[in-house]
Amino acid sequence: MRAVAEEIGVSTMALYRYVDGREHLESLVVDHMLASVDVTPPAAASWRERVMALCERARAAIGEHPAAVPLALMHRHTAPAALRFAEALLEVLAEAGFVGERRAVALRALLGQLFGSLVLTRFGPLSGPGTAALAALPEEEFPLLADTARHARSIASDEEFRRSLELVLRGMSPR
């Protein structure tokens, strides 16, 4: 709150005239971030392609602001734009024939992969120092981890997400 106020050039307490507190401000940030996401799935595409497109857009929007990833997680139930995104995802799943618990699990798996990828990237991206440290691990103790880290270094973050989500989508079916 103090940092935001200084950025705006106003006293800290002036913010409280427009916002209920830190939590509320965070929720507005998340809503603003997700409001830019186009929730209309591409026409003339399979349901898998449409789910993929929606998830890639959300990932791109949130991934542009890595520091806000935890905020997106926390306020995904209150930010209207987050709800609209989930509804859009469910529309694609519903059209594909997903119903009941199966649809709930499908949504959860997709959001799990989406947020999982975001938090893994936020707290140690594949191309970051963490992976480099893994690649330098003692071969005797962690042979596969060292080898896998070396392979992982060449995979761009976007591609890694797309390929991971493809696995989930391949395993999903309406019945």
Added chain:
Amino acid sequence: MRAVAEEIGVSTMALYRYVDGREHLESLVVDHMLASVDVTPPAAASWRERVMALCERARAAIGEHPAAVPLALMHRHTAPAALRFAEALLEVLAEAGFVGERRAVALRALLGQLFGSLVLTRFGPLSGPGTAALAALPEEEFPLLADTARHARSIASDEEFRRSLELVLRGMSPR
């Protein structure tokens, strides 16, 4: 640090004799939490069943301490027990025939689902107030979200994770 010191019954600064600072202490916490995870996969099981067993054990260990989920994320590259778990997962994948980039993506998808499920549960579990709020959403604006939330309420957290991970495993193949 202050809270930990008080719990132990010692001055705050006494901690700094044993620990480099907050980050270091957190890393030790994560290591301790994951040290209890048995990384020997069940014998006489398919590679998918073995991956599932390992992931379920990790999720159970971390899930017992929801407040430590962000810590596990942050220190997964430094806590030795976290590295041992990843190595064990890779061993199963390697035996199943996964190599190179494909193995790297497979690991990432599994860890994505694991941590994704953990953070979704940490910041709004399926059976919590968030889902209840979703179920009460205006039907006109979010019909599918409201309906799906109602179905989701009856799915236990463990079952939801198992079924989500099953989707990922079904979509995975060594080549």
Added chain:
DNA sequence: ACCTGAACACCGTTCAAGT
């Protein structure tokens, strides 16, 4: 209606001082 500054109850950490 809108903004302000002091104060409160917190943080992690540095540093000099104790035994």
Added chain:
DNA sequence: ACCTGAACACCGTTCAAGT
């Protein structure tokens, strides 16, 4: 070697006071 308390530079928020 081990521990301590004061101090520093931070937080978010309350509250009384200003225009």
